[in-house]
Amino acid sequence: xxxxxxxxxxxxxxxxxxxxxxxxVAPPRDIDVLIADEMVYYKAPKHVASLAEPILETAAVIIxxxxxxxxxxxEGLNLGALIVVLAAIAMWRWVKQRTWGWGxxxxxxxxxxxxxxxxxxxxxxxPMVGLLFIARLGVKxxxxxxxxxxxLTNRRIIEATGFLGLRVASxxxxxxxxxxxxxxxxxxxxxxxxxxxxxxxxxxxxASIPWLVEPRAFHRLAVRLATKPSEINPKDxxxxxxxxxxxxxx
Numbered sequence: 001x002x003x004x005x006x007x008x009x010x011x012x013x014x015x016x017x018x019x020x021x022x023x024x025v026a027p028p029r030d031i032d033v034l035i036a037d038e039m040v041y042y043k044a045p046k047h048v049a050s051l052a053e054p055i056l057e058t059a060a061v062i063i064x065x066x067x068x069x070x071x072x073x074x075e076g077l078n079l080g081a082l083i084v085v086l087a088a089i090a091m092w093r094w095v096k097q098r099t100w101g102w103g104x105x106x107x108x109x110x111x112x113x114x115x116x117x118x119x120x121x122x123x124x125x126x127p128m129v130g131l132l133f134i135a136r137l138g139v140k141x142x143x144x145x146x147x148x149x150x151x152l153t154n155r156r157i158i159e160a161t162g163f164l165g166l167r168v169a170s171x172x173x174x175x176x177x178x179x180x181x182x183x184x185x186x187x188x189x190x191x192x193x194x195x196x197x198x199x200x201x202x203x204x205x206x207a208s209i210p211w212l213v214e215p216r217a218f219h220r221l222a223v224r225l226a227t228k229p230s231e232i233n234p235k236d237x238x239x240x241x242x243x244x245x246x247x248x249x250x
Contacts, residue, residue: 027146027158033168041221042152042214046144047192050211055092058137060087065130069123113116139163150209152221152228157197169205171197173225181219195219204206 034040064087072080098104143163151158158170178198186194193215196208211216 026162028162028166028168029150032159032166033149033151033158035155038153040151040153042150042218043223044150044213046148046150046211047190047213048144049186049190049192051141051144054137054140056090058133060090060094061133062130063087064091065126068126126223144199150212150218152218152225154225157206157209157222159209171199171206172230173222175199176226178224179222181215181217183215187215191215193219195222 028190030040052176063083067084123198143161147162149159149160155171157176158168161167161169176197177200180196181193181196183193191213194208194210195212195214195215195218197206
């Protein structure tokens with residue numbers, strides 16, 4: 001009996017328990033994001049300034065929780081009262097900016113019903129809100145540190161997000177029709193920018209890249225790749241983390 005060679009095509013790999021665990025909690029790897037002949041010109045996380053907003057939100061919640069527990073007596077408009085008002089405004093802004101889906105609304109109604117129909121000690125319930133926001137801040141810091149990576153390769157613009165799953169949003173550089181770089185006053189001072197990507201298609205998974213590190217260099221490289229890729233040389237690599245570059249194969 002003659003052994004036949006395996007048919008060409010894709011074969012489903014057998015995954016072990018460790019493989020499933022890695023896909024859930026391990027940071028995105030180059031092998032999970034890139035294809036074999038991609039050359040990486042840029043790889044970086046979000047700018048650290050992206051953590052300013054969740055830090056301020058967490059601080060606002062802690063201030064409000066502390067006031068709710070201690071109930072200080074204010075005499076006139078002093079600095080403490082002003083801080084509490086600003087914290088309340090920050091939390092109201094956070095609530096207004098949130099996109100509340102059906103899951104969040106149903107969960108809020110159920111939680112409100114449980115709290116109102118049961119005898120909960122405020123000294124226990126109120127600190128739990130603060131602990132919840134502290135845990136949320138910890139997750140956001142962890143995602144920024146290890147799990148959110150932006151790439152610019154000779155083929156695509158990529159944004160990879162991991163942690164309890166993996167999402168890879170990308171756009172072929174050849175489909176880019178326009179790039180709009182925006183740098184606010186804070187962006188000029190701290191070194192970040194927002195990039196809006198426009199293409200010929202109407203629906204696109206990667207329409208904007210906020211909190212971009214080295215935005216001018218990223219914009220310059222992306223324009224060159226979309227117009228004259230032959231002008232790019234290896235000196236244009238931007239490696240803001242110690243990563244292994246994908247070797248170019250001729």
